[in-house]
Amino acid sequence: MARRTTLTLNPTVSSRSSRRRLIAVPALLAALALTAACSNSSGGSGDGGGGGGQSLxxxxxxxxxxxxxxxxxVTMFASILSxxxxxxxxxxxxxxxxxxxxISYEGSNDFESQLPVxxxxxxxxxxxxxxxxxxxxQMxxxxxxxxxxxxxVANQDRWSPVWKTYGSVNGTFYAAPMSANMKSLVWYSPKSFKAAGYEVPKTWADLMALSERIARAGAAKPWCGGIASGTAxxxxxxxxxxxxxxxxxGGEVYDQWVGHRVKFSDEKITTAMRTVADWMQNPAWVNGGYGDVKSIATTTFQDAGAPLLTGKCLMLQQASFYKAQWPKDTRIGPDxxxxxxxxxxVNPAIPSPVEGGGEFLTAFASRPEVQAVQNYLSSSEWASSRVRxxxxxxxxxQGVDKSLYTDPIDRLSADALTDPGATFRFDASDMMPAAVGSGxxxxxxxxxxxxxxxxxxxxxxxxxxxxx
Structure with missing residues (x-):
């Protein structure tokens, strides 16, 4: 599930309005002059662009x-929080x-349940x-x-064709992709690994062996975990x-599972659940810094990784967007x-499995200003601005210059997401009917x-x- 929320909520609209009322008149006039210097209002076009009589x-x-x-x-609603x-x-x-x-933005931790309402x-x-x-x-x-x-629609030429299918329903394109994220990451502390003489595992067998070695050493639990996220x-x-x-x-069975041609009760999926249980429900391996296996259900995903910084656990499986949860002074990199x-x-015969997620800009109105925003937020120019x-x-x-990714996690993720040899699939629960995948x-x-x-x-x- 491509959740990207944090615990700190945005200021309310009323508090923002209060602050705006406190702006001094000279500052307000200066702001108006700045806007006027860049644009002169007039009518617009029917496809959200063209400029009309407004000259910039x-x-x-x-x-x-x-x-x-x-x-x-224009108003915008999402699950992304401060x-x-x-x-x-x-x-x-x-x-x-x-x-x-x-653009009047509102984020909610209850987005998935509130949007249909x-x-x-x-x-x-x-x-x-x-x-x-x-x-x-569903929408x-x-x-x-x-x-x-x-x-x-024209902006989709800068994306791999598969992304357009994810934003389509029954073959009709509705929602432009905005972002991508790499789910298949394990966060760890290089400092703790180095102090204990641990090496980054290259295979699943090595990862499980390392987990057992950490558990036996007794100084920390190998894994942290948290799945609490409001109504999600x-x-x-x-x-x-x-x-x-x-x-x-691999991808074929994964796709069949997404389409319910392979059910959850199928032996393949129940076997996978046992693998998860051996890993993330192993009482000797989890939940460092918080408690037993059951504490995973009450620990927020935002807080789950905090014990990595105190050495109470050494690894956390979470997506690339988890980087936003680390304190600002955290040094992120190989050293x-x-x-x-x-x-x-899990199976070494599967070439570089990469699970990813993303977000799609969905419009419920067709006013010219809505279309203008839609065109901009689906462009390479906006994507580059967002990276910056x-x-x-x-x-x-594909219109984003990879040199813009100055962060090693972002570059690692971008490389994995664009690797032609990887077995890439979109988050399964996000692809399933909402009553199942987000229910x-x-x-x-x-x-x-x-x-x-x-x-x-x-x-x-x-x-x-x-x-x-």
Whole structure:
């Protein structure tokens, strides 16, 4: 599941409004003058671009294709919270200043449950950033999703064709990919490894042997873990299962599982669940710094890695976007406080399995200013701007110069996501129907960890939730 939230929430709209009212008049006039220097409002075009009568100059000239809609506002709803959402808003700040289009952003830890409620209740945002193709399909079925304009469609030429399929429902393209992330990482402390004489494992067998060696040494638990995430509690456990299924059986069985041609109760999947249990439900191996196996269900995924910095656990399986959770003064790199390595395949015959996730910009309105924002946020120019705002964010947009990735984790992830020899697959639970992938599977896997529920019942309950 491609969750990218953090615990620190954005300031509320009311608090932002209060701060705006405190701006001194001279500062306000200066801001208005700056905006006027870059844009002059006028009517816009029907495809969200063309500039109309609004002429942009200087640093703003590059936004001319999106001009003509000054003074308008579009709303956006997503699961991305501060501090990551702060960087997201920075990525379009210049676009907003130059074009005069304000993007009113709201993040929620209950995004997946709240979006359908808002859409059904008529409180639909102009945009939603949806991390699950299954949820996208549910929204398309509501009849409220608007097909993207021609400019957004044209921008898909800069992505591998498979990404367009992830943003499509029944062969029709609806949602442009915005980001990509590498799920198949293990975070660790190079400092702790070096002090104990441990080496980064290259195979699954080596990883399991290292885990046993760490446990026997007794100074720390080999693994940390946390799957609590508000109404999305359970999603990290789906990643662990997906990594094992892909790394054991490869892409073909993985695809059959996503389509329920291979059920959760199939021997292949229950065998994969036993592999996960031997790994992340091993009482001798988890949950360093927090408690026993059941504590994984009550530890937030954001907090799960903190014991790596204190030496209470030595490894955490989490996605590339977890980088945003480390304290700002954390040194990240091969010789730093924290780094990561590629999770090895369970079956060495599977070539470089890579599970990834992503986010898709979905529109519920077709006003010209909405289309202008849609065209910009699907462009290579925006993706490059987003890379520049902060580390910890990766795009599979081929128009992004890889030299922009100054962070070693980002570069590691970008290389893996674009490796033509890798066995890449999108997050399975995000591809499954929303009732399963972001519903019953989260619930059942949480019960598997929190209550010790059997593999058989866990699998059967998920299968029973599959739409007929």
């Amino acid at each position: 100059s200087g640093d703003c000239a590059k936004y001319q294709p999106y001009a003509g809609h000054s003074g308008t506002t 501090p990551e959402s702060d960087n997201l808003e920075k990525s379009w700040a210049e676009f907003s200043r130059c074009t005069g289009i304000r 808002r859409v059904a209740g008529g409180n639909t945002p102009d945009f939603a950033i949806i991390p699950q193709p299954g949820l996208l399909a 398309v079925k509501s009849g409220k999703v608007v097909k993207p304009p021609a400019g957004t 509690t359970g999603w990290p456990a789906t990643d662990w299962l997906e990594e094992v299924v892909l790394g054991t059986y 730093g406080d924290i780094f990561a390595f590629h999770l090895p395949a 705002t902060a580390t910890g964010w990766v795009s599979a947009n 019953q599977e989260w619930k059942s896997l949480t019960a598997w960890f929190a209550e010790g529920q059997s593999i058989q019942k866990t699998a059967a309950d998920i299968d029973a939730a599959w739409p007929q």
